[in-house]
Amino acid sequence: VGTRASALVLRLSKIHDNGRVGVLLANSSRATIEGSSVESNAQDGIAAAGESRVAVSGSRVSKNKHAGLLCGGSCDARCSDTKIESNAQDGIGAATAATVTLSGVTLANNGRAGLIVNDSSVTTAKACFLRGNGENGAVATRNASLSLSLCEVARNGKVGLLLADSVRVEVEASVIAHNGSNGTVAAGDATVKIEGSSVESNLQAGLLLGGNAQVQVRRSVISDNGQDGCGVASSARLLLHGCKVARNRHAGFILNDGSCLVLEQSEVDSNLENGVVVTRRAVLQ
Numbered sequence: 225v226g227t228r229a230s231a232l233v234l235r236l237s238k239i240h241d242n243g244r245v246g247v248l249l250a251n252s253s254r255a256t257i258e259g260s261s262v263e264s265n266a267q268d269g270i271a272a273a274g275e276s277r278v279a280v281s282g283s284r285v286s287k288n289k290h291a292g293l294l295c296g297g298s299c300d301a302r303c304s305d306t307k308i309e310s311n312a313q314d315g316i317g318a319a320t321a322a323t324v325t326l327s328g329v330t331l332a333n334n335g336r337a338g339l340i341v342n343d344s345s346v347t348t349a350k351a352c353f354l355r356g357n358g359e360n361g362a363v364a365t366r367n368a369s370l371s372l373s374l375c376e377v378a379r380n381g382k383v384g385l386l387l388a389d390s391v392r393v394e395v396e397a398s399v400i401a402h403n404g405s406n407g408t409v410a411a412g413d414a415t416v417k418i419e420g421s422s423v424e425s426n427l428q429a430g431l432l433l434g435g436n437a438q439v440q441v442r443r444s445v446i447s448d449n450g451q452d453g454c455g456v457a458s459s460a461r462l463l464l465h466g467c468k469v470a471r472n473r474h475a476g477f478i479l480n481d482g483s484c485l486v487l488e489q490s491e492v493d494s495n496l497e498n499g500v501v502v503t504r505r506a507v508l509q
Contacts, residue, residue, distance in 0.1 A: 234260045242266065246288065249276040249299070263287050269311065273297030273320075286310045292334065295322035295345070302326075309333050315357065318345040318368070332356045338380065341368040342389075355379050361403065364391040364414075371396075378402050384426065388412035388435070394419075401425050407449065411435030411458070417442075424448045430472065433483070434458035440465075447471050453495065456483040464490045471495065480504040 232255040239246040239262045246265040249272040261284045262269040269288035272278045273296045280303045285292040292308040295301045295318045304327040308315045315331035318324045318341045326349040331338035338354035339362040341347045351374045354361040361377040361384045364370040368391050375398040377384040384403040387393050387410040395418045400407045407426040410416050416439040423430040423446045430449040437460040446453045446469045453472040456462050456479045465488040469476040476492040478501040479485050485508050492499045502508050
C-alpha cells in the first residue's frame with residue numbers, strides 16, 4: 225500500500241495471492257513496476273487514486289478477481305509492453321478524471337471489457353491489442369475521451385467499441401474485426417472520428433449509430449460484416465469521405481428515424497442486399 229506521497233519501485237518481483245488488492249496507491253503516491261507480475265489477487269491487481277502516479281512496463285497483470293488495473297481520482301497511469309489479461313472483470317477501468325496512456329499493451333481474455341473509461345477520464349492507446357475479452361473490447365461513457373491508434377480490437381464476445389454519453393473518440397490506423405456483435409456502437413451524443421481503419425467481419429453491423437451520435441469516417445473500409453455495413457438511426461449523423469463499404473451481408477447502409485448520411489468520394493459495392501436504404505425521414509446527401 226502506498227499513501228501520502230510515498231514511493232514504490234518493483235523490479236523483477238511477484239505480487240500474488242493476496243487477500244485484497246495486489247498494489248494499492250492513494251494520496252499522491254508513486255509506483256514504478258518493471259518486469260514484474262501482479263497475479264491472482266482477491267480484488268484488483270493494481271488500484272490507483274487520489275492523484276497517484278503509476279508506471280508499468282514489461283510486466284504481467286493477470287488472473288485477479290476484479291480488474292487488472294483500476295484508476296480513479298485524477299491518477300496518472302502509464303503502461304508499456306505489458307500484458308493485462310485473464311482478470312475476472314475489466315482489464316483496465318479508468319474513471320473520475322484519470323489519465324491513462326498505453327503503448328504496446330495487450331488487453332486480452334478479461335471477463336468483461338478489455339478497457340472501460342468514463343467520468344471525464346482521458347485514455348490514449350497506441351499499438352495495443354484488445355482481443356478475446358468476454359464482453360466488449362473497449363467501452364467509453366460519461367464524458368470520457370478515448371484515442372486509439374495502430375490498435376487491434378478483435379474477437380471480443382460482444383461489441384468492439386461501445387461509445388455513449390457525450391464521449392469523444394478518435395480511431396486511427398486500427399482494425400475492428402471479428403467481434404461477436406457489432407464492430408462499433410455509438411449513441412448518446414457521442415462524437416467519433418475514424419480514419420485509415422478497417423471495420424470488418426463483425427458478426428452483426430460494422431457501425432451502429434443512434435441517439436444524436438456525430439460520426440466521421442475517412443479513408444476506411446467497412447466490409448464483410450454479418451448484417452449491415454452501417455446502421456444509422458435516431459437523429460445520428462454519419463459522414464464518410466474516401467471510404468469503401470462492401471460485401472456486407474445485408475445493406476451497405478440503412479438509414480431511418482431522422483438520421484443523416486453524407487457520402488463523399490466513397491464506393492458502395494457488392495453488398496448482398498441493397499447498397500443504401502433510406503426510410504422514416506432519414507436524409508441521404
